[in-house]
Amino acid sequence: MPRPKIQRRLGFDPSVYYFKPQGVPMRFLEEVVLLADELEALKLYEVDDLAQTEAAKKMNVSQPTFARILDRANKKIAEAIIHGKAIRITKK
DSSP states (O other): OOOOOOOOOOOOOOSOOEEOOTTSOGGGOOEEEEOHHHHHHHIIIIISOOOHHHHHHHHTSOHHHHHHHHHHHHHHHHHHHHHTOEEEEOOO
16 A cells, blocks of 8 residues: 655645647647646746755655656656647646
């Protein structure tokens, strides 16, 4: 049985929940789901320019966990850009 997920502290609530390639209707697009903690990690590290250790403390996770969250987020965004997929941001 896997270990239960630790509650992450999220301080960012996006005003937009979808991104998609321009000129392609949503019905023709596959989508990639970006979780709220992945978006928070991207914001803290890339936008707020915090070190991973500092950002991990803000999210109430360890630095290795933060690094895994950030890696998942980067892979999902890269997949969406490379393959022309929509990005859906969830609150969970």
